Amino acid sequence: MQNTRRVVSLMSVFPNFKVTEETLLNCERSNSSQFRIEIKGLKTVRIGTIGVQGKYFSERMMMVTGELNPLYTVSCHLNLTRVLALMVELGQNTEAGHVDMETVRNWIKI
Numbered sequence: 054m055q056n057t058r059r060v061v062s063l064m065s066v067f068p069n070f071k072v073t074e075e076t077l078l079n080c081e082r083s084n085s086s087q088f089r090i091e092i093k094g095l096k097t098v099r100i101g102t103i104g105v106q107g108k109y110f111s112e113r114m115m116m117v118t119g120e121l122n123p124l125y126t127v128s129c130h131l132n133l134t135r136v137l138a139l140m141v142e143l144g145q146n147t148e149a150g151h152v153d154m155e156t157v158r159n160w161i162k163i
C-alpha cells in the first residue's frame with residue numbers, strides 16, 4: 054500500500070482529487086484490489102487506476118524474496134491526455150480569460 058500512498062501524494066496537488074476503492078466485480082482479473090483515480094473539473098473525470106495484484110504475478114513467474122516469500126506487485130495507469138485537459142480546465146483565470154500557467158506550474162512543480 055506504500056506505492057498507493059506515493060501516487061496519492063503525487064496527485065494530491067490537484068484540486069478536487071479523489072481515490073476510490075472499486076468493488077471486486079470492477080477489478081481487472083489479475084488485481085486483488087483496484088482504486089479509481091478521479092479529478093473533478095466541470096464533471097468528475099476518471100484519469101486512471103491503481104491496481105494491487107497481490108501474489109498473482111509472483112506465483113506465475115516465481116518471483117520471491119531471499120527468504121522465498123512471494124513478492125506483491127502494484128501498478129498504476131494515468132491517462133496523461135485527460136490530466137492535461139483537466140489542468141487547462143482548472144487553471145483558467147476567468148478575469149483574464151486565459152490559463153494561469155503559474156497555477157499549472159505549481160501543480161507540476163516546474
